[in-house]
Amino acid sequence: MSESLIVPTMAEMLAEGKQPEVLFWVGCAGSFDDRAKKITKAFVRILNRANVSFAVLGTEESCTGDPAKRAGNEFLFQMQAMMNIEVLNAYEAKKIVTACPHCFNTLKNEYPELGGQYEVIHHTEFLKSLLQEGRLTIEGGQFKGKKITFHDPCYLGRANSIYEAPRDLIEKLDVELVEMKRSKANGLCCGAGGAQMFKDAEPGNKEVNIARTEDALETQPDIIAAGCPFCNTMLTDGIKNKEKEGEIKVMDIAELIANAQDL
Amino acid sequence: MSYLDNILFAIILAAGVGYFVSNVKKLIRNINLGMPVNRTDNPSARWKNMALIALGQSKMIKRPIAGVLHIIVYVGFVIINIELLEIIIDGLFGTHRIFASLGSLYDFLIGSFEILALLVLVSVIIFWIRRNVIKLKRVFNPDLKGFPKNDANYILYFEMVLMSLFLLMNASDYHLQNVPGGFSHFIKAGSFPVSQFIEPLFNGMSNEMVLLLSELFWWLHIVGILIFLNYLYFSKHLHILLAFPNTYYANLKPLGQFDNLESVTKEVKLMMDPNVDPFAAPADASAEAHSKFGASDVQDLNWVQLMNAYTCTECGRCTSACPANLTGKKLSPRKIMMDTRDRLEEVGKNIDANKGVFVPDNKTLLNDYITPEELWACTSCNACVEECPVNISPLSIIMDMRRYLVMEQSAAPMPLNAMMTNVENNGAPWQYNQQDRLNWKNEN
Numbered sequence: 001m002s003e004s005l006i007v008p009t010m011a012e013m014l015a016e017g018k019q020p021e022v023l024f025w026v027g028c029a030g031s032f033d034d035r036a037k038k039i040t041k042a043f044v045r046i047l048n049r050a051n052v053s054f055a056v057l058g059t060e061e062s063c064t065g066d067p068a069k070r071a072g073n074e075f076l077f078q079m080q081a082m083m084n085i086e087v088l089n090a091y092e093a094k095k096i097v098t099a100c101p102h103c104f105n106t107l108k109n110e111y112p113e114l115g116g117q118y119e120v121i122h123h124t125e126f127l128k129s130l131l132q133e134g135r136l137t138i139e140g141g142q143f144k145g146k147k148i149t150f151h152d153p154c155y156l157g158r159a160n161s162i163y164e165a166p167r168d169l170i171e172k173l174d175v176e177l178v179e180m181k182r183s184k185a186n187g188l189c190c191g192a193g194g195a196q197m198f199k200d201a202e203p204g205n206k207e208v209n210i211a212r213t214e215d216a217l218e219t220q221p222d223i224i225a226a227g228c229p230f231c232n233t234m235l236t237d238g239i240k241n242k243e244k245e246g247e248i249k250v251m252d253i254a255e256l257i258a259n260a261q262d263l
Numbered sequence: 264m265s266y267l268d269n270i271l272f273a274i275i276l277a278a279g280v281g282y283f284v285s286n287v288k289k290l291i292r293n294i295n296l297g298m299p300v301n302r303t304d305n306p307s308a309r310w311k312n313m314a315l316i317a318l319g320q321s322k323m324i325k326r327p328i329a330g331v332l333h334i335i336v337y338v339g340f341v342i343i344n345i346e347l348l349e350i351i352i353d354g355l356f357g358t359h360r361i362f363a364s365l366g367s368l369y370d371f372l373i374g375s376f377e378i379l380a381l382l383v384l385v386s387v388i389i390f391w392i393r394r395n396v397i398k399l400k401r402v403f404n405p406d407l408k409g410f411p412k413n414d415a416n417y418i419l420y421f422e423m424v425l426m427s428l429f430l431l432m433n434a435s436d437y438h439l440q441n442v443p444g445g446f447s448h449f450i451k452a453g454s455f456p457v458s459q460f461i462e463p464l465f466n467g468m469s470n471e472m473v474l475l476l477s478e479l480f481w482w483l484h485i486v487g488i489l490i491f492l493n494y495l496y497f498s499k500h501l502h503i504l505l506a507f508p509n510t511y512y513a514n515l516k517p518l519g520q521f522d523n524l525e526s527v528t529k530e531v532k533l534m535m536d537p538n539v540d541p542f543a544a545p546a547d548a549s550a551e552a553h554s555k556f557g558a559s560d561v562q563d564l565n566w567v568q569l570m571n572a573y574t575c576t577e578c579g580r581c582t583s584a585c586p587a588n589l590t591g592k593k594l595s596p597r598k599i600m601m602d603t604r605d606r607l608e609e610v611g612k613n614i615d616a617n618k619g620v621f622v623p624d625n626k627t628l629l630n631d632y633i634t635p636e637e638l639w640a641c642t643s644c645n646a647c648v649e650e651c652p653v654n655i656s657p658l659s660i661i662m663d664m665r666r667y668l669v670m671e672q673s674a675a676p677m678p679l680n681a682m683m684t685n686v687e688n689n690g691a692p693w694q695y696n697q698q699d700r701l702n703w704k705n706e707n
Contacts, residue, residue, distance in 0.1 A: 005704060007701070007704045009701070026700070026703075028690075028691040028692055028693065028695075030703075031691070031695075031699075031700045031701070031702075031703060032691060032693055032695045032699075032700075033693075037703040037706070040703055041703065056701065058700060058701040059697055059698050059699075059700050059701060061690075061700055062690030062691075062697060063686045063690050063691050063692060065686070067682060067683075067686065067692050068682075068683055068686050069521060070521075070643050070662075071665065071669060071675060071679050071682070071683065072557065072662065072665030072666040072667075072668060072669035072670065072675065073666075073669045073670065073675075073683055074523070074524045074527045074556065074557075074666055074670060075527055075530070075531065075670060076683055076686060076687055078523065078524075078527050078528055078531040079531055079534070079535070079687075080686065080690070082531060082532070082535055083535075105517075105519040105520070109516070109517055109519055109520035110520060110521065110523060113523050114523060114528065154519075154642070154643075154644040154645060154646075155519050158518055158519075158644065158645040158646065158648075158649050159517060159518045159519025159520075159645055160517050160518075160519050161517070185649050186584070186646075186649075188584075188586055188589075188646070189586040189642045189644035189646065191586060191642060192642070193642040193643050193644050194641050194642040194643030194644070195643075195679055195682065196642050197692075198678055198679055198681075198682035198692055199639070199676050199678040199679050199682075200676075200678065201590075201592070201640070202587070202592045202593065202594070202636055202639060202640040203591075203592070203593075203636075204587070204590045204591030204592040204640075205590060205591030206589075206590040206591060207590065208586045208587070208589075208590050208642065210590075211586065211589060211590055212586075
């Protein structure tokens with residue numbers, strides 16, 4: 001399947017004198033994490049299918065600085081930000097799409113003040129716009145009738161008030177969308193944010209990802225849908241901890257759509 | 264009433280209001296110990312927030328039971344206080360029910376006050392039961408102990424007593440109004456839908472006795488109100504005033520947007536500018552003393568964060584939604600706010616005791632009040648900020664203190680140091696080479 005992926009870089013585009021419609025910011029998880037790379041590829045397959053002209057920065061992309069900023073290292077964050085802004089501005093990037101809510105939030109909200117002004121959109125919003133413009137069609141396919149619950153990523157939901165785009169996409173799959181008791185603005189964190197992903201939890205009586213997995217299990221879903229590579233990891237670990245990995249899958253919205261299309 | 268009464272009333276009123284004003288001045292002084300932050304942009308959105316969230320209580324009803332009860336107490340408090348105007352005029356000038364000439368409007372007002380007073384009384388009793396009998400988790404959480412825990416009950420007792428006195432005052436008045444042939448200055452005025460049922464209490468007593476009781480209730484009621492007013496400054500109940508400026512000056516940006524430290528921007532720009540002579544002595548070394556990065560004490564926080572601390576009414580909605588607290592970690596966003604207020608009060612008292620200058624006391628908000636363990640348990644998920652009925656941001660204080668720990672003390676947990684080294688060296692939080700960033704394209 002990999003040979004069918006068309007992934008141009010901004011450098012290649014520039015060499016051909018072209019400017020893509022949108023720059024796909026892959027992010028560190030999407031580039032390196034084995035689970036998240038599958039999300040990246042699913043998203044690219046959809047972009048290819050919809051004939052979207054896009055490009056990635058490839059080896060010129062670097063961490064947005066989000067985990068450093070949330071850990072309190074403003075120096076490292078701003079150094080990363082300014083380096084990335086230099087690269088993005090050199091390519092005259094206008095519109096950026098990313099499948100990571102942390103990159104999304106940082107690029108959208110924290111880069112403008114430092115000189116990086118772009119239209120930044122999360123991949124669920126982008127997919128929804130493709131659908132509305134008729135460039136992409138979704139049919140339920142293999143997911144028809146399945147029970148799916150959506151976990152709101154903090155940096156997409158509460159942080160940026162995006163609750164509907166992912167849900168609208170799920171509903172297009174002819175599935176039963178069930179809400180957890182804590183959802184949308186009341187959603188419970190997966191436990192990864194604020195640089196927690198990269199450290200051990202403080203002493204307590206439970207891991208946050210287990211608490212959130214229990215929320216999801218209460219809805220008795222076939223699939224837990226996520227919109228963030230870190231949430232995906234945390235919930236996948238939670239499902240393994242509950243020994244439910246045989247019955248319940250944790251999937252990104254991009255994967256749901258790509259798989260429904262047999263892409 | 265004789266003139267002596269009026270003079271006594273004036274003295275009590277002046278003392279009550281005077282002490283309150285002096286404490287408000289102290290409050291403003293303490294809040295201004297914070298760093299500057301500009302929150303004057305977009306006034307229309309700010310007025311709207313204040314109207315909806317403080318005046319309209321829109322975030323309270325997210326928890327319907329507490330929300331509705333709170334709205335009753337709030338509306339009751341605001342409306343019954345209209346009666347305070349009459350009480351003050353009567354007290355100062357020795358009049359009796361000065362507004363009685365309003366006729367049917369007066370009857371309507373007094374009648375409404377009575378019904379509200381009863382509703383408030385019932386709501387406050389339910390609040391007390393939730394706190395002391397049902398022991399609702401968020402008001403019984405271990406982070407709420409000592410004075411703050413009792414404070415909540417004291418407020419409820421105050422309100423019970425004040426509402427009861429108001430109704431008893433009216434009941435005795437009603438009794439005397441109905442003495443056949445009239446009694447003293449008690450003209451028929453007002454309607455008493457609630458206190459008419461209390462009135463039989465006075466049957467069998469002499470008119471003089473009821474008059475004495477009536478005056479006693481009147482005095483206790485107004486003195487009680489003045490004591491309550493002065494209790495505010497020392498209590499979580501301060502929120503009834505500060506909720507308004509607090510919602511006005513609250514952050515309007517998306518919750519995910521954390522501020523970029525300007526002092527850092529300056530240094531990073533210098534660092535990245537190839538034209539800067541790295542060996543040059545800083546041109547304005549004396550002018551620009553090293554500014555502290557992040558916050559270790561209350562003076563390092565901005566004034567809105569300090570106002571947040573005084574506004575917090577310790578309801579615990581933040582803590583009950585916090586993923587760290589829910590899973591047994593020490594972090595409680597409510598405690599962050601209470602600690603900030605306690606430390607600010609301590610700093611304020613230090614300034615009072617030292618003729619207006621803060622004398623270092625070898626204590627800081629960090630470590631002496633808030634431990635790094637609490638700070639590092641935060642997932643920055645914004646649940647606490649979302650929950651707060653008056654738009655307080657415990658998260659911003661947590662972040663500023665993390666900044667101090669990392670940038671001034673290099674005291675991040677070891678795994679975070681490793682993550683940051685990776686970001687610095689290879690542009691990813693893990694140890695992967697930046698040159699391998701596009702390898703996924705060709706992997707299967």
